[in-house]
Amino acid sequence: MSSPASSATPNPTAAVLVIGNEILSGRTKDANLPHIAEKLAGIGVRLREARVVPDVEEEIIAALDALRGRYGYVFTTGGIGPTHDDITSACVAKAFGVPLERNAEAVARLERHYGDPSKLNEARLRMANIPAGASLIDNPISAAPGFRIGNVFVMAGVPNIMQAMLDSVLPQLEGGPDLHARTVACELAEGQIAADLGALQDRYADLEIGSYPYFRNGFFGVSLVLRGTDETRVVAATEELAGIVLRLGGTPNVTVGTKG
Amino acid sequence: MSSPASSATPNPTAAVLVIGNEILSGRTKDANLPHIAEKLAGIGVRLREARVVPDVEEEIIAALDALRGRYGYVFTTGGIGPTHDDITSACVAKAFGVPLERNAEAVARLERHYGDPSKLNEARLRMANIPAGASLIDNPISAAPGFRIGNVFVMAGVPNIMQAMLDSVLPQLEGGPDLHARTVACELAEGQIAADLGALQDRYADLEIGSYPYFRNGFFGVSLVLRGTDETRVVAATEELAGIVLRLGGTPNVTVGTKG
Structure with a gap:
């Protein structure tokens, strides 16, 4: 196109990857996509695609690789809790080809949150397993952090936690011209x-x-x-x-x- | 896996492709995905993936081709109205490599619906442009039909119309063992x-x-x-x-x- 807008600074692009069987079964209605879309539009970032995939390693990795190569930012929601079906962090580590490590700062945050050491069991400590080289995203509600690695932001699926995480990462993003x-x-x-x-x-x-x-x-x-x-x-x-x-x-x- | 279930008849799989800028801008909250998911689960079809793409030809075709090759059924929603941003039917024709034709039965349905011939203008007649070889899906609410071609079901985005279309196609689907x-x-x-x-x-x-x-x-x-x-x-x-x-x-x- 030779339109006026296309010669100006382009708006950065983004995609959302919703991870979880419960969305595909119809049990849970996703509430995160419209929230992320509006927040991104507010800083001049254009959401260009969204995908929903089940809690299956190869599906998560394939979608993540497809999206992170095509768009400026990728936001994932879901799958970072303490149970066996929470496999997002391990999948992100595999996609980036880095080890999944127990993150000392994440452990410290969980220790402060749970207080009594007997409550911080192995399942909860799994939430401190973070891909090497990632930076943590604050979780002011239930302590277990999200993280950023490369252009991928890994966030919780529970809406109020996801919203708090997104608020803390928005200032890190490069926006574009106002829409x-x-x-x-x-x-x-x-x-x-x-x-x-x-x-x-x-x-x-x-x-x-x-x-x-x-x-x-x-x-x-x-x-x-x-x-x-x-x-x-x-x-x-x-x-x-x-x-x-x-x-x-x-x-x-x-x-x-x-x-x- | 060598589990008991995997040796039985597998459940057919499906994907949903949501088409429309309004979902990605956050203006409109998609209500169709959970409805389709529940209806499919009810007949033993497993929804395995969903994607949301903008009203952009190459994005729609690429997503459609990726999904229709991987899953038993693909259901699209949105983009089959009379305005310039309604490009789904043309994209589906291109994806299948068939011409987009003015469908006589679809024209007849629109003529009956609008009554007065002056109301059936060229924009509305666009809604009768259907890929060659497709079969129509009834629209009891506003007449303009959806259609099925191969394993792809093309439906309206407006929820009550989409729901009526889905109800009319469910009996055509091969379900699987009860979930x-x-x-x-x-x-x-x-x-x-x-x-x-x-x-x-x-x-x-x-x-x-x-x-x-x-x-x-x-x-x-x-x-x-x-x-x-x-x-x-x-x-x-x-x-x-x-x-x-x-x-x-x-x-x-x-x-x-x-x-x-």
Whole structure:
């Protein structure tokens, strides 16, 4: 593309790897992906792919290797607890070709957390096994740390722990240009506005224009979301789109951001 | 493995491909994956992987080709509407190396749905473009069909439409042996039961035993889920596990299925 945005600093990219049989069985609904997506967008990092794999060594390693080679950052969730099905740390070590070592600082954190030495049994000490060369990610809730190795950030699956870990690593990331967004919601059907919307996308090839139908409060409608790094262009396209909606007999409801 | 289950009829496998920028931006929370997972488990099909990709042709085709070669069934959601960002059907045609054709039966369904011919504009007619050789999947809600080609099922992203489409294709699928599950919930911490749980998993290598910590109503605890195709083995392992929980000072709460 020869669009204005593509000649500017590109936004760093990221992928999420969700690890766990419970997501694939439908038992547990993943709540981490949308949270990570929003936090990354807030610092100008574009989430480009997500994968969910079971607690199976070869699947975890293959997905990790595919993603870490393609994207700037990879965030994994799940599989770093004390039970036999928590195999993420060992898989990451294998993927990077480094030994899995008992990390002294991680042991010290667990010792402080559990207090009574009899509580820090061998299962819990497994949570201090970290790939050699990794740096720890703080876990202010249950002590057992996540870790970063290369461009991979290994985090817990439990949402409140994952969120605390992500908050502590966000300042370490190199962000990109701000991503600006506007949403134009209206009660038109997608099929009524599709032709004009496609023509608008052609004129604003540097923006990403998405169309999301909804059914709310008994009414059908569509939310049209415009995104890009050049806010002037986003605002100009939004104004044109609001005019299109009016011409087609709709009432445009414009909001800043992607909600609406 | 030389476990009893692995010598029996294996369960067919499946993958889900979620297509759409809105999932990767965090704007929309995917609700389809857990629904598909539960429905497949109900007929003995194991969901083994899920991927989320943006509305980008090469990403969709690459993911589709990777998944359809590895798993028995692939279910895609999203990207089959009337707007410019709905490119799934064209991508599926390219992946299969067949032309994208205007499907007469799909046109007839749209004509019946819209009634007034002036409403069936070119954008809406795009929804009747279907890869050659595909069979249609009914859409009782908004008429525009999904389709099946080879082992790939292409469905809408809007949850109520996706659910209706899935219900109509489930009877076409070859299922596998029933997957039986029990859940043992207790107020122990994962770290207290991890060693015994690992030993139990070793004795029941034909079962899948998962450990999922929770925080509910002000109390921490763990749900231990046992699954397998041999119900006798699942029940036996559940009884042993309940005994382990009692011995460790916990109160086992046993339920049938994966909830609890």
